[in-house]
Amino acid sequence: MKKKGHYLRRVFVWQLPVRVYHWLNALVIVALCATGYLIGSPPAIMSNVEASHRYLFGIIRFIHFVAAYIFFFNFIFRIYWGFVGNKYADWKNFIPTNKKYFQQMWEVLKLDIFMMKGKENPSIGHNALAGFTYFLTFIAFLIQCITGFGLYASMTDWWFADMFVWVSNVFGGDFALRNWHHAAMWFFILFAMVHVYLVFYHDYVEGRGEISSMGGGWKFIEEEVFEEEKA
Amino acid sequence: MAAPENKRPTYYEELRQRGYSRRDFMKFCTMMAAYLGLEATGTAQIANTLLKTPRIPVIWLHFQECTCCSESFIRSSHPIVADILLDKLSLDYTETLMAASGHAAEAAKEKTMKDYYGEYVLCVEGSVPVDNDGVYCCIGGKSAIQVLEEAAAGAKAIIAWGSCACNGCVQAAYPNPTGATPIHKLVKGKPIIKVPGCPPIGEVMAGVLVHIITFGRLPELDKVGRPKAFYSKRVHDSCYRRPYYDAGLFVESFDDENAKKGYCLYKVGCKGPMTYNSCGIIKWNDGVSYPIQSGHGCIGCSEANFWDNGPLYRQMASFPGFGIESNADKVGMVAAGVTAAGIAVHAIATNVRKKKLVDDLVAEGKESEKELKS
Ligand code: HEM
Ligand code: SF4
Numbered sequence: 001m002k003k004k005g006h007y008l009r010r011v012f013v014w015q016l017p018v019r020v021y022h023w024l025n026a027l028v029i030v031a032l033c034a035t036g037y038l039i040g041s042p043p044a045i046m047s048n049v050e051a052s053h054r055y056l057f058g059i060i061r062f063i064h065f066v067a068a069y070i071f072f073f074n075f076i077f078r079i080y081w082g083f084v085g086n087k088y089a090d091w092k093n094f095i096p097t098n099k100k101y102f103q104q105m106w107e108v109l110k111l112d113i114f115m116m117k118g119k120e121n122p123s124i125g126h127n128a129l130a131g132f133t134y135f136l137t138f139i140a141f142l143i144q145c146i147t148g149f150g151l152y153a154s155m156t157d158w159w160f161a162d163m164f165v166w167v168s169n170v171f172g173g174d175f176a177l178r179n180w181h182h183a184a185m186w187f188f189i190l191f192a193m194v195h196v197y198l199v200f201y202h203d204y205v206e207g208r209g210e211i212s213s214m215g216g217g218w219k220f221i222e223e224e225v226f227e228e229e230k231a
Numbered sequence: 232m233a234a235p236e237n238k239r240p241t242y243y244e245e246l247r248q249r250g251y252s253r254r255d256f257m258k259f260c261t262m263m264a265a266y267l268g269l270e271a272t273g274t275a276q277i278a279n280t281l282l283k284t285p286r287i288p289v290i291w292l293h294f295q296e297c298t299c300c301s302e303s304f305i306r307s308s309h310p311i312v313a314d315i316l317l318d319k320l321s322l323d324y325t326e327t328l329m330a331a332s333g334h335a336a337e338a339a340k341e342k343t344m345k346d347y348y349g350e351y352v353l354c355v356e357g358s359v360p361v362d363n364d365g366v367y368c369c370i371g372g373k374s375a376i377q378v379l380e381e382a383a384a385g386a387k388a389i390i391a392w393g394s395c396a397c398n399g400c401v402q403a404a405y406p407n408p409t410g411a412t413p414i415h416k417l418v419k420g421k422p423i424i425k426v427p428g429c430p431p432i433g434e435v436m437a438g439v440l441v442h443i444i445t446f447g448r449l450p451e452l453d454k455v456g457r458p459k460a461f462y463s464k465r466v467h468d469s470c471y472r473r474p475y476y477d478a479g480l481f482v483e484s485f486d487d488e489n490a491k492k493g494y495c496l497y498k499v500g501c502k503g504p505m506t507y508n509s510c511g512i513i514k515w516n517d518g519v520s521y522p523i524q525s526g527h528g529c530i531g532c533s534e535a536n537f538w539d540n541g542p543l544y545r546q547m548a549s550f551p552g553f554g555i556e557s558n559a560d561k562v563g564m565v566a567a568g569v570t571a572a573g574i575a576v577h578a579i580a581t582n583v584r585k586k587k588l589v590d591d592l593v594a595e596g597k598e599s600e601k602e603l604k605s
Contacts, residue, residue, distance in 0.1 A: 006595055040548060041560070042498060044483050056479035113577075115584040154465055154507075169454045174465075174505035175531060175540035179559065182548035186563030190570050197574045205585045207592040 008220035013088045013125055013213055021078045022214055028067040028074070029188055035064040036185055065152065072145050075138075088125030094135040096128075104128035112201070122206050124221060124229070130198075133191075140187050147171070147181040242281040242444070249314055256281070259311040266438040266513065267450065268460045280445040287444060288343050288351040290382055291325035294368050294375040295402050295411055296357030299430040300393040301325070306516070307433030325354075337371050344385050352443060353386035355379065355414050358395040358402060362410030379417060388422045388449055389414065390439060394532060397427040397457075404538035415456065424449045425456040427508075429532035434513050435461045457507070466529045467503035469511035472496065490526065500544040501528030508533045 014022070038060050045056070082091035096102055108129040110116045126134065150167025151174065171177040203210040208220045221229075240248065246256055257278060264273035293301075305313040331339055343351060357375075360367035365374030373381075383389060391414040394400035403411040415423050426439055439458055442450040450458040467473065475481070475495035482490040482499050495501070503511075506529050510521040522529055528544075531537040541547045541558070548559035582589070 040546065042479060042481060044481070044498075045479055046489070047480060049478075051474040051478040051480055054478035054480070058477040058479075060479070115577075115580050117584075120588065154468075166454060173455075173535040173540075174507075175502070175534050175537060178505055179540060179548045183559040183563070186559065186566060189563065190566055193567065193570050193574065197578075201577070201581060205581060205588050205592075207596075 007223040008208070009223055009226045010218050011124055011221055011226075012086075012218050014217045015086055015089060016217065017077075017081055018085060018089050019214055019217060021074055021081065024070065024074050025078075028071045029192070031063060031067040032071060033185055033188055035060050035067070036182070039064060040182055068145075068148055068152070071141075072149075075141050075145065079138075093126050093131040094138070096132060101128050101132075105132060112198075120206075122202075122208065122221075124219065137187075137191055140184060140191075144181065144184050144188075147177055147184065150177050151181060239285040241283055241285050243283075245286065246281075246311065246314070251311060251314075255311065259309055262309055262434075263438055263441045266434055266460070267442055277441060277445045284444070287387075288347045289354060289440075290340060290343060290351055290386075291354040291356065292378060292382060293325070293370075294355065294357030294359050294379070294395070295409070296393065296395045296400075298356070300356045300395075300436070303428075303430035303433045304392075304436045305433075307437050309434075309437070312433065312437040340382075344382060348385040350387055351385065352388055352390065352440075353382050354390045354392055355396045356392040358399045358411040358413055359417055360402075360409035361412050361417075362408075367409040376417065379414070383418045383421060386421060388424065388443060389418060390443075391415065391423060391425045391427075392436065393431055394427045394429045394535075394537075397425040398535035400429055401538050404536070422449050423456060424452060424458060427457060427462075427533040427535075431533070432461075432509060432513050432515065435509060461509045461513075462507045462533070464507065464509070464512075465504060466506045466508055466511050466523070469509075470495075470503055470523055471511070472523060485526075493526075496523060496526075496528035498546055499528055500530070500542065500546055502531030502534070502537065503529040506531040506534050 039057075042057060042060075047054070079091075081089055082094070096105070104123075105128040107118070107121065108123075108127045111118050111120065112127075112129075125131075146164065146167055149161050149164035150171070152161050153163075153165045153167070154174070156162070168174050168177050171180060199210055202208075210219065213219045243256060247253075257274075260278040260281065261274045263277055264271075267273065269276070291301075307313060329336055329339075357368075359365065359375045359379055361376060365376045368375040370378055391397045395402065395411075396414045399407070399411045399413050402409060403413070415425065424439060426436060428435070435458075438461065439450065442458075450460060453459050453462060455462075467476075470476075472493065472495045475493070476497055480489065480492075480494045482494045482496050484490070485499060497504070501523065503523065510529070511523070514521045514524070530543050531540075534540075
């Protein structure tokens with residue numbers, strides 16, 4: 001049993017812009033997956049209403065495109081914040097730049113994924129493995145934005161989306177482009193499943209407020225760890 | 232133009248000889264200018280050119296194809312199209328329609344290639360098999376690839392007719408047993424224009440030729456190499472069933488009530504939203520109809536690899552490398568199932584392996600609870 005008076009220290013980890021980014025991102029990804037799925041497999045509606053009185057599919061697509069724009073600019077904003085935000089928001093959390101990063105990744109893999117025994121050493125911001133996984137999701141974001149705007153380019157006259165006309169040709173036409181865009185949706189779904197589970201997992205075994213950290217912005221660390229890490 | 236060329240009749244003279252009136256001729260020029268999207272003065276430009284210039288020599292090669300492009304072309308709504316451009320008078324060589332045959336035909340081709348080196352337009356219908364030294368398609372003792380290379384050397388420009396020549400069409404579909412290859416991958420350093428479709432619309436083909444004759448250069452092309460005038464919009468953008476699409480009203484199966492009402496064909500596989508062509512505007516058979524108007528979805532015949540990108544009668548994202556019956560959603564759902572199982576296993580393992588950690592937390596929490604006043 002731990003010594004009595006297990007002191008925890010409050011550390012401010014996620015700045016407000018990071019939290020806003022996170023929840024906006026979550027919201028639009030859910031919207032994009034839902035509307036995207038419907039665009040691919042629209043429900044059967046038997047109706048006698050005149051087509052001119054309905055715009056259901058148009059609305060579904062409209063939501064997809066609005067969410068797509070938010071998703072894209074939110075993503076760009078997050079990249080920007082990776083250069084100006086605090087140390088836990090910094091881009092170095094996501095891209096392995098030194099050997100230590102890989103060692104930490106291996107540690108997390110051993111302890112949290114393979115459940116091997118070892119010294120528990122919970123990280124304060126992102127752990128190395130999570131950070132790297134987010135880097136992969138950023139690449140998926142990029143792919144989804146490029147394929148999405150590539151499809152969208154033929155539906156609009158706005159110069160911004162029209163910058164993506166080259167995409168279709170690179171993928172070998174709209175057919176293939178659409179298939180890629182559709183298949184990539186599943187990455188988002190699988191990621192969301194694992195991501196949500198792991199947040200609960202960390203909250204459960206570490207008891208440091210992992211879940212609520214994306215709300216208030218802080219996590220709690222042991223006083224000793226704080227003293228150790230304080231350089 | 233060189234002196235001997237002036238002795239040859241111009242396009243206009245040839246037409247008059249064949250009994251067309253000036254009025255017919257002007258109508259034809261107007262129609263072509265409209266299809267090409269030219270300004271009003273374009274008609275005069277076309278008329279002027281056809282009036283003054285003798286026909287440009289055309290060599291039309293046939294490789295792996297079904298001749299539907301030629302068929303489409305000679306059925307173009309305006310009779311002059313076939314007469315002026317594809318009549319045996321205007322064509323120096325085309326296997327399917329020329330009068331000559333055997334050595335005589337080959338000799339005629341050689342002569343054209345020599346006499347008009349750098350001047351003739353080379354039209355190619357069909358893809359070229361490159362596997363096994365091209366044995367799968369031989370003409371006059373030469374393989375298609377040899378024939379193409381020889382003819383391409385002296386061509387002013389190359390027109391790739393139809394999906395075969397543009398992207399390989401069905402014979403290039405997986406597993407592409409003959410190594411069927413589109414023209415742009417085999418010929419480098421020549422202006423190539425792609426006119427995809429299986430077949431392309433006759434008026435589009437005529438428009439492309441008339442443009443080359445009139446302006447002496449290729450029409451404006453898009454990123455893929457297709458003429459912008461005909462391939463810049465999707466079939467979906469000009470579809471008269473579009474209001475049903477936007478309303479979310481779809482044909483569910485081919486003979487249901489919705490099909491009778493003329494709802495959108497998206498769910499029975501219409502590929503109009505991904506297909507760039509002018510079928511909805513120019514239509515077929517003298518503007519009578521086109522697939523969607525006849526109740527059948529667009530199969531996307533002018534798009535690259537339309538055979539390999541999912542089934543024709545369903546809207547479904549196929550998943551490369553997972554077999555014919557797989558689709559992105561099936562693969563995705565299996566992956567989601569596996570992931571869920573993995574999560575469950577991990578959750579159980581957590582409660583076993585990390586029991587001590589969790590128990591400590593719980594104990595600490597409970598103790599604090601006890602110590603506090605109620
Ligand atoms: C989390 C991100 C996204 C997901 C999960 C997603 C998912 C999907 C799915 C499943 C489809 C249906 C494809 C099919 O027909 O089978 C689709 C269509 C489409 N998406 Fe996305 N998408 C995302 C982001 C974007 C972005 C950023 C854009 C950029 C504008 C975009 C534009 C489009 C377009 C234009 C279509 C075709 C709609 C149509 O043909 O009417 N998507 N999306
Ligand atoms: S029938 Fe095809 S092209 Fe026409 S609106 Fe429906 S999906 Fe688009």
